[in-house]
Amino acid sequence: MKISILYGTETGNAEMLAEDIQAELEAAHDVSCDNLADTDPAALDPTRLYLMVCSTYGDGELPASAKPFAEAMDETSPDLSNVHFAIFGLGDSEYEETFNGGPKLLAELMIARGAKQIGERVAHDASGPDLAEDIAFPWAEQVVAEAEERLGAPA
């Protein structure tokens, strides 16, 4: 299936995880990996599955590289009703009140424009015992399988 990984990053951790997910999925799928800062929300393609990887920064806010994307969403209000996405969050439960606030905001923005979310929003906790990829790889496999069922046979 055609998959685009889009990352929103501030320290580079989400970018690294996005590249790892790309490497993991590449053998079986057509996968691209791009910074949300370089992504036009109006150009999202209904034939692709979007895997979004997003951190949280500051006080539960979007990371720097997701902000231009969010601003473009606000300005252009694109119709995303045929767009499918899944979202993975990076966070730190030391800051419990705002834990994974960034990916939550991003998912809400997508859904508000009609995009269909596949699977649950899964979060990695930097203060927890697991490595991000150990949570993210099974998540990616599962949402890709679910997307293949919903969007039709693998391309």
Add this chain to the structure above:
Amino acid sequence: MTGKIAIVGAGPSGCFLAQALLKAAPELEVDVIDALPVPFGLVRYGVAADHQGTKAVTRQFARVFERQGARFFGNLCIGRDVSLDDLRAAYDVVVLAAGMPVDNRLGVPGDDLEGVYGAGRITRALYEHPDAEALPDLGPNPLIVGNGNVAIDLLRLLAKQPEELAGSDLGPGPSDWLARSGIETITVTGRSPAARAKFDPVMVKELAKLDGVSISVSGAGEAPDAEAAKRLDALAMIDGHEAGPRKIEFRFELTPAEVLGEAGKVSGMRFSTPQGGEESIACSSVLTAIGFGPAKDLPRDALVAAAADAEAGALAAGFYATGWFRRGPRGTIPDNRADAQALAARILEDLSADPAKPGRALFDGQPGIVDYDGWCRIDTAETAAPTEGRCRAKIPTRAGMMKAAIEGVTTR
């Protein structure tokens, strides 16, 4: 694109720069040099021991050495073991990313009394930097001067109960020092109004989780804009937090005028107030978190003053600066990433490589250099058997690090 690049300083700025250079031009020879036998600078010795999530950024830096081909030259001090001129002659590009480790002084009468300590001195000792001085007795009522994230980190560590440090990498000596501190009250003072304090609101909100403390905030004032409102909201959230007997008091608009002493030791602090008045607060020690300056190994201020384009980090042909070393001691890890990425683009634009330059061959025969594999042996030694409730047992001495770098797992 080929070329030999030396980065002085293996902290976040140096590592992000190596990452960005090698991502754009994988054929470059990028050598990251540090005066310590261990890499990662302030991520290891400045990010608080109880903020392990923030330290996860070292996984990116490990890849710079493990996959992108950067080389680590630890225990090599530029300006002492090798001169800056020799380094510049040997490499196409030299970048100074050596940070700012020296505590700024208060600059008021009494700032040399026994009992006045810089935040860097205390945190280096808490985080077991090999060059740290011993942890001093702060007495029952330390007073913190400064309203940045460093001040809040220091406050939080001093305020925590021993069980609140579970999962950190705080060593046994510092843990014991904190547990026995006998601190009753911590006063935090800032020169600015709360609206213009430098801390991140999220750092203040984190204090609401503390178990053993009661917090009061006085004179926070009004918020002139939305950004300031976030700060005041965070302070309002912690004001009145009551979970234990240790008192934390936040005060604002107090400009240090004099450290008061008795028999050569700190007994209080006199401040001037915006109304032209004065106020004295009794305290048993003064902890200053009012910024940092450069180390003496490199003539930082002269280099930046003579820079061709200081804003872009261009000091001279083939000679650059980035991170705190360039900008001063402001900005967090992502700010330094952005700085390093911008500088990488500039370096690649400017680069003209001379294949005759020897590069890392300059260090042949230099004794005691720790390479990346040596660091991995130190890292393994530190993480193999941490004590109960800790994720790492840092080796606190250079000799111990050097032994572990050569032999691998060993005892502390």
